[in-house]
Amino acid sequence: STDFCTKYGDKIECQEKSKFTRYILYDVNPPEGFNLRRDVYMRMSVFARKMQQNFGDWHLVLPPWGQLYHWQSIDVGLQELLPWSLFFNVSSLQQFAPVMEMHQFLQEIGTSSLDLVYILQHYADAFESGKWEEKFEVEPCHEDNKYTHVNVGNYRGPFWGYTNITAKQVECLSFHGHASQLQEVIKDLDARTIMFDHAEIALHDTFGDALYWKARRSMRFASVLVKLASNFRSEYLNSTDKADGTVRPDDWTQETPREGVLGGPYLCAHMRRKDFLWGRPKQIPSLESAAHQIKDHLEKLKLSTIFIATDAPNSEFQELEQHLSQYQVLRYKPSKIVKQTYKDGGVAIIDQIICSHARYFLGTYESTFSFRIQEEREIMGFDSETTFNRLCGDKEKKCNKPSMWRIVF
Numbered sequence: 001s002t003d004f005c006t007k008y009g010d011k012i013e014c015q016e017k018s019k020f021t022r023y024i025l026y027d028v029n030p031p032e033g034f035n036l037r038r039d040v041y042m043r044m045s046v047f048a049r050k051m052q053q054n055f056g057d058w059h060l061v062l063p064p065w066g067q068l069y070h071w072q073s074i075d076v077g078l079q080e081l082l083p084w085s086l087f088f089n090v091s092s093l094q095q096f097a098p099v100m101e102m103h104q105f106l107q108e109i110g111t112s113s114l115d116l117v118y119i120l121q122h123y124a125d126a127f128e129s130g131k132w133e134e135k136f137e138v139e140p141c142h143e144d145n146k147y148t149h150v151n152v153g154n155y156r157g158p159f160w161g162y163t164n165i166t167a168k169q170v171e172c173l174s175f176h177g178h179a180s181q182l183q184e185v186i187k188d189l190d191a192r193t194i195m196f197d198h199a200e201i202a203l204h205d206t207f208g209d210a211l212y213w214k215a216r217r218s219m220r221f222a223s224v225l226v227k228l229a230s231n232f233r234s235e236y237l238n239s240t241d242k243a244d245g246t247v248r249p250d251d252w253t254q255e256t257p258r259e260g261v262l263g264g265p266y267l268c269a270h271m272r273r274k275d276f277l278w279g280r281p282k283q284i285p286s287l288e289s290a291a292h293q294i295k296d297h298l299e300k301l302k303l304s305t306i307f308i309a310t311d312a313p314n315s316e317f318q319e320l321e322q323h324l325s326q327y328q329v330l331r332y333k334p335s336k337i338v339k340q341t342y343k344d345g346g347v348a349i350i351d352q353i354i355c356s357h358a359r360y361f362l363g364t365y366e367s368t369f370s371f372r373i374q375e376e377r378e379i380m381g382f383d384s385e386t387t388f389n390r391l392c393g394d395k396e397k398k399c400n401k402p403s404m405w406r407i408v409f
């Protein structure tokens with residue numbers, strides 16, 4: 001088979017292609033938020049795992065976090081080029097798929113010019129034919145993009161905010177199908193470093209089966225965030241893993257199916273506000289109505305403590321507190337040092353961890369932030385009735401419960 005050669009000073013070393021380490025990189029449509037990006041990661045990790053199983057030593061490079069629209073705090077320093085280890089346990093991820101951080105990739109590869117970038121795009125007629133057909137093809141770009149051709153074999157682009165990364169070739173790839181189809185796209189290429197932009201266009205290979213859940217279970221949070229959440233639970237919510245029945249093995253591969261987990265003696269409501277107020281006006285309750293709904297649940301559950309996870313400004317939180325004055329209403333307020341170290345993403349994860357341990361969870365309609373909490377509770381073994389619930393809009397006639405995506409081992 002073809003050899004790959006690398007130049008070290010004036011020496012050239014060649015190796016058989018199948019034995020050479022090769023790298024897949026990706027990025028996502030800029031406006032997408034943190035929790036949809038986690039979903040895209042799952043698709044890409046399944047794809048990279050299959051590449052490694054079927055076609056040699058392929059690795060997935062974790063795209064650094066940064067510049068997300070929702071990360072608006074100004075008192076936390078730059079929220080750019082953040083490694084995955086700030087939020088997730090990377091060794092856990094590696095037990096599912098061959099992933100590495102960007103800084104490790106840059107160290108290993110010793111060059112910052114990627115061989116090939118594919119910008120995924122939908123087929124122009126993707127939603128017209130109604131016929132399901134997996135296909136892909138290099139085509140002219142349908143829309144403007146942020147890659148510019150500087151000179152032959154040299155493109156500049158966003159590249160997660162790295163100004164020193166460039167690409168040798170950039171193509172638009174019309175794509176329709178599952179992430180695994182990307183195997184067909186690259187398996188016979190000679191490129192060593194291939195990036196997919198707009199990776200969200202590739203769909204999950206399978207949704208909700210054991211492999212999907214393995215990828216999901218491998219996404220353990222960074223242990224320091226778990227610790228910060230545990231400290232808050234024990235200090236303010238009378239909640240410990242031992243008492244709540246949520247003790248888990250450190251290693252996710254050792255986790256087994258569980259049922260009927262109790263959870264801490266509090267209700268958690270994830271109250272998505274901000275852009276959802278105008279994006280989903282019918283399904284987002286007023287603060288007064290949210291308080292009423294929460295009260296009803298507290299009474300049924302005979303609980304008196306409520307934890308609120310929200311992106312709402314403090315003034316809205318205080319108004320909600322007033323409507324619920326006979327109960328204990330809590331919100332996680334990070335210390336300055338926690339906020340500066342773990343930033344908006346880390347604080348959001350701490351909120352998610354606290355909610356995932358509650359006796360009962362109320363989410364927000366179509367929020368991926370709520371979906372990720374639901375999955376966490378499925379993994380831990382909560383009864384689905386305590387998990388798949390949501391706040392309803394003030395005038396919503398038919399307030400359907402969220403779809404139940406039950407865990408499969």
Ligand SMILES: C[C@@H]1O[C@H](OP(=O)(O)OP(=O)(O)OC[C@H]2O[C@@H](n3cnc4c(=O)[nH]c(N)nc43)[C@H](O)[C@@H]2O)[C@@H](O)[C@H](O)[C@@H]1O
Pocket residue numbers: 031032033034035036070071270271272275279308309310311344345347348349351366367368369370
């Ligand atoms: C309509 C879509 O909605 C999607 O939002 P949705 O799924 O809720 O969920 P996310 O994609 O996570 O985006 C919401 C972001 O807002 C902050 N946020 C939301 N809720 C909370 C909370 O309870 N606590 C804390 N600390 N932070 C919160 C957090 O930074 C989070 O990543 C957007 O990502 C898409 O771009 C799009 O706008």
